Amino acid sequence: MSESLRFHIVLPSRGEERGPGALPPFVTDLRGGAYGPYDQLAQIARAAEIATFHGVLAPFDAGGEESFVVASGVLRHNRWLRAAAGFHPGIATPVYAAKVSASLQRFSSNRLDWRVEVDLDEATARAQGDFLTGADRYARAAEFLTVAKGVWHEEGYTYEGRYFQVLAGGFAGPLAGGAFPRVHLSGTSPEALDLSARHADVHVFGPADDLGALVPELRDRAAALGRAPAFGVALPVLAREDEEEALAEARRRTAAGDPPAGVVGSYAAAAEAIREYAARGVTAFFLDARPRIEEIYRLGEQLLPLLAGPRKETEHAD
Structure with a gap:
């Protein structure tokens, strides 16, 4: 696929729609319930890697699985896939979050x-x-990211802020030297855009956000600080061979109480929608397609080839 576009799958945080730990419909468990919730997540992530997606997102969910635990399992059992762990800056100190992440970086290249x-x-x-x-x-989030980057990159790091304080901190030994995690942020308020201008590697918009106004505004804010974050979009998608089939499936799911998809139509129409986002500066796509295993393979086989372009051998290793 085009080197400028990157595609990620959103993982479930509370088990797939058919129930936590439930088997896909095409699998029969002859072991008497040995298939558990992590097996399902592992299958979803493995499907994403096989289908040549770039990564997965383990979203923050206060009542769901812990995203760092999910991300660590994904990273351990896949060779190329990236894993984004969603979290809230109030869950831990930035030093601890950085330490956990430094170990995960060491173990996952x-x-x-x-x-x-x-x-x-x-x-x-x-x-x-x-x-x-x-x-x-x-x-607080700005201080959190400042401190996390500070202890990551500097020995003897000291910081005195409103929310966090560090005295002579910083990583050495085995924790030093890894790449700081790519930071994904979101939001459309002035405060959110200012935070991303200072700290985001990728700013993720929603499908209903006004990208025509927000992308240039964030780009200008970041440029004034000498930065240039990438732009992403969270995009629920339901694609089939033709629009009629996709709409019929969407109606069936709506009747069953499932959330609506943002892009509904043929694979060609979905590809065109992605190209339109790309024309507005979006390069990272976080696709929410359910049920995930089946839809991941569909998208990998039918949608991603429509967006194909030259691809470097080392692309996954960054």
Whole structure:
């Protein structure tokens, strides 16, 4: 596929739609329930690697699986796939988050990414022990990322901030020298755009966001700081051979209570929608396709080839 575009699959955080730990419909478990929840996640990630996706996202979910645990399993059992761990800056100190990530980078040849979720709804945030609101959340996230990068890159690192303090910290020995995780951020508020201008490697928009206005604004904010983050989009997708088949499946899923997809249509139409996003500067696509194993293979076989281009042998190793 085109070297400028990267495709990722969103993993389930609470088990697939058919139930946590349930088998795919084409598999019969003759071992009497030995197939568990992680086996399902492992199959989804393996399907993504076989289908030549670039990575997976283990999203932050206050009531779901811990994303760093999921990401570590994905990284351990796949050779090329990147794994982004979604987390909230209030869950741990930036030093601890950096230490966990440094070990994961060592064990995975630097394939871990971060997906930092800043602006949670109030009930979820308070259930996590976080009572900050509004702009304070973004100020803390900026300090979190500053400190995490500081201890990662500098020995004897000291920081005195509003939310975090470090005295003579920093990694040495086996934890030093790895690549800092790619930082993925999101949001459309001025505070969110400012945070991404300073810290994001990739800013991920939603499918309904006004990219025509937001991409140039974020690009200008980042350029003023000497930075140039990439742009991504979270995109639910349901694609079939033709539009009629896709719409029929979408209606069936809506009747069953499933969430609607953002892109519904033929593989050719889905490819064209992705090209339109690419024309607006988007290079990273986080595809949410359900049920995942079946849809991953469909997209890998039918959609990604339509977006194919020259590909370097070393592409997966970055």
